[in-house]
Amino acid sequence: MAAIPPAYADVVARIARAAQAAGRSAEDVSLVAVSKQQPWEVIEPVLAAGHKVFGENRVQEALARWGAKEAHQFAGLSLHLIGPLQTNKAREAIAHFDVIESLDREKLARALADEVQKQGRSPRVYVQVNTGEEAQKAGVTPDEADAFIAACRTAYGLGPEGLMCIPPAGEPPGPHFALLRKIAVRNGLAKLSMGMSGDFETAIAFGATSVRVGSALFGARG
Numbered sequence: 001m002a003a004i005p006p007a008y009a010d011v012v013a014r015i016a017r018a019a020q021a022a023g024r025s026a027e028d029v030s031l032v033a034v035s036k037q038q039p040w041e042v043i044e045p046v047l048a049a050g051h052k053v054f055g056e057n058r059v060q061e062a063l064a065r066w067g068a069k070e071a072h073q074f075a076g077l078s079l080h081l082i083g084p085l086q087t088n089k090a091r092e093a094i095a096h097f098d099v100i101e102s103l104d105r106e107k108l109a110r111a112l113a114d115e116v117q118k119q120g121r122s123p124r125v126y127v128q129v130n131t132g133e134e135a136q137k138a139g140v141t142p143d144e145a146d147a148f149i150a151a152c153r154t155a156y157g158l159g160p161e162g163l164m165c166i167p168p169a170g171e172p173p174g175p176h177f178a179l180l181r182k183i184a185v186r187n188g189l190a191k192l193s194m195g196m197s198g199d200f201e202t203a204i205a206f207g208a209t210s211v212r213v214g215s216a217l218f219g220a221r222g
């Protein structure tokens with residue numbers, strides 16, 4: 001086994017400590033290593049250390065980096081799409097991702113459901129909630145969330161397993177994490193994707209089941 005990159009060991013240890021401090025088990029929090037815009041030489045050592053779960057925010061960039069997974073050497077990887085998804089990329093998203101965390105509108109739900117039918121492949125999905133109701137940010141508003149989750153289940157057969165949010169920059173993230181959790185609980189959803197390099201310990205305290213960490217693992221993006 002290759003040497004464990006120090007930044008990776010550090011993030012893994014911080015996740016474990018935050019879980020323990022919250023009275024949770026470290027195994028209940030998974031790390032999505034966000035490899036977007038990172039050079040392969042910083043990704044490869046994390047892969048070599050045995051890490052299997054990576055996050056990307058653009059379909060084309062992810063395919064360029066990771067290739068067609070079925071055919072390549074990275075068997076066992078779990079690729080998460082964490083960025084906004086256009087309907088014209090639904091086919092590639094269903095074909096190549098294991099988890100789509102950015103489901104946020106009916107048109108996209110319909111396009112994904114069609115591709116699930118066509119391809120017979122069903123990535124797990126998360127509904128993205130725009131907890132800060134920011135105009136420039138993707139996600140359903142907190143008010144729309146219950147109806148949208150119900151539509152995903154009944155009209156599209158997508159059965160989301162959880163929720164994802166990105167709190168507004170420059171605001172304390174805690175209230176946003178608490179809101180996401182409240183929406184998940186009342187909709188019977190067990191998974192919460194929340195927390196990035198700057199706030200993943202806070203997110204774990206608020207119940208995150210996965211954290212999406214890029215720069216703390218790999219360094220500043222180019």
Ligand SMILES: *Cc1c(COP(=O)(O)O)cnc(C)c1O
Binds near residue numbers: 034214215
């Ligand atoms: C880029 C990105 C991250 C990782 O951000 P860092 O601050 O580098 O950890 C997490 N989530 C989403 C949705 C992102 O786009």
